[in-house]
Amino acid sequence: MLWNTGLQGTHLNIAAYPGTPLRVLAGPGTGKTFALMRRAARLLEQGAQPNRILAVTFTRTAANELVEKLAALGVPGADLVAAKTLHSLSFGLLSRNAVFQALGRTARPLMDYERNTLVCDLQDQFGGKRAMEKLIEAFEAYWARLQHQQPGFPNDPVEQAFSHALRDWLVFHRAMLVGEVVPLALDFVTQNPAHPDIPRFDHVLVDAYQDLNRADQALIDALAGNGAVTVIGDEDQSIYSFRNAHPEGIVEYPQTHANTHDELLNECRRCPRRVVQIASALINHNQRLAPKALNPCPQNGEGVVYIVQHNSVADEIETLAAYIEWYLSTHAGIPAGEMLVLANRRMIGNGIRDALNTRAQQNNRPWSAQSFYFEDALSTSVAAEGFSLLTLLVDPEDRPALRYWLSENRPDCRRLPYARQRQHCAQNGIAPRVGLDAMVAGNLNLPYTGALVTRYQQLQQRLAALMPLDIPALVDALFPAGNAEAAAVRQAALLIVPNVQTQRELLDELRTDITQPELPGTQGPSIRIMSLHKSKGLTARLVVIAACVAGILPSIDFTATIEEQTRQRQEQRRLFYVGLTRSTETLVVSSAVRIPRGVAMQMGVPVMAGGGYGVAILQASPFLAELGPHAPNSIHGNVWRAGLGF
16 A cells, blocks of 8 residues: 555655655544654655654554554565564663763663662652652653753752762662653763764654653654654643653744744544544633644544532442443443543553453353552552562562562661661672672671561572472462452563563563553453553543542642642643543543542542541532533432433
8 A cells, every 4th residue: 555545635745745844733543653653654654764663642542553564565674664562662762882881871660669779779868758759750850851951950058968869879789760761861861972873763653642741752753853744643631741741842843943834633533523522612611822623523422421429439439340242242342342431540441351251251251351550550569579570580680679678668678777887888889789698608798788688588488389380380389369459560561471581571571561561452352441541542432531520520639739739730631631532432520429538538538528427528610511412410329320221
């Protein structure tokens, strides 16, 4: 197939434009990936070297999808196009020996649970854990916003001391913060523009530009050099402020990049007309830098939209599970992967998953439900300990994993005895494991470190027992079946097991899946359940957005300034907008009125009123009042069930 087969209008303009740079402003479902793919196909058909084309996506799923669609067109060299996330590209660059020698840093990002030991070790110097977390947030923000490149960084004496202490800890433990990966790669590229280890590209195509932070955007410019650049984005879909996204970059791109050519995609081909109408009404409540309309496609159907409220969260979970089962049974031939459930609290999402799987087992259904809250997979001590054991089984010299193991999940992380151990190792230029081996052998005696030695001996025993196990048995030993605290990471590991042969492959794949999860497509046999943030780029025939209550959607920090609260509310509105526009046929927006007070506190949902002993009253999300005249009236869950007969 030729690159321009069937192309017309704006999509043809995007694929065919010969100049640079090209900016495409594209709303949800308007065919931006389609246009990007055809542009890449044109470049390949016209003789561009595949390995000199870089396609930057925000997720691994999107990167793989782009390559697969190019290959499906029959374009030679499609499988050689560098389709990557900026994080994976930067990590690969930083892992090269020459880069390590130049920067003196090790490309080993800290997992969240390992970062807790860093906080523990430095907290006494910097005012406690809460103050430490704020300092780390500020440090990562400085790097993401390129403030670390400004003269005098950091200016505050406390921040200066913290920066030195943080760097010393990371260098000793041969690790880096996740937020440092791209900025460190950027620093190396800008300081060494002719270095042979820096990849060279003639064409750079960037999707979801609004989700990148300033360091990400600067790295794209540096990698592109004098090559041709295409950026695609939409400020209305910017939902990653927690990683310092810079949506202003896509709006201001023509001011920062001379001779930019613009194209606009604003007809939603994905969603039914009614979904587009209510999503547009919602997003129009935001203050936007460059407002634009999202128009429904006249050829699309009207679609089906339900707004439902339930007596309780338990009723919500049960009713939604019953509805999805009914939907699949009455729509023969539709795969379970076309069901997408979005819930911004994993307790509710996992509750729906469990209710669906119970129904599937009881009624002998050919499908199952699967949740993708992998960001929380290592949040429990059981899961984190298992992962640290796997890490040390593969690499006994891994210092962050060893540091976590020695902490034994104690509130103080054994920071005082560990400080003595670390000081001795640093002064003598030896690894922590070497020092511990010497203490076990009786060749080194450090006061008050007996607990570390005991814990290290336990580690040696565990590793010896794990070493001979095959991969399935190893997963069972590290993340036991039936243990709720290990359920999420066990699920991720079991998906990997059939595709790996070695312990190292298991570790590498599991770490990648937790930090950069790849989500299955619509043709799979599993109902997909995840947060709204994870749904970016996905579509489904049926989309259910659960827990649409104040305190969850939106979730606002009322201790913040009014300006910050406004910013949070606008981003949460964009998040809801993204969720709404995943649907290709049917949309369900669901809320509940009652929740056990303890559960509300556990999920961080603020409660304003009580409904009896141990019960809290919830209110539907205020965003529901912003869906406009095309939104249906909210109905009671029991009325919904009776009307549809499920």
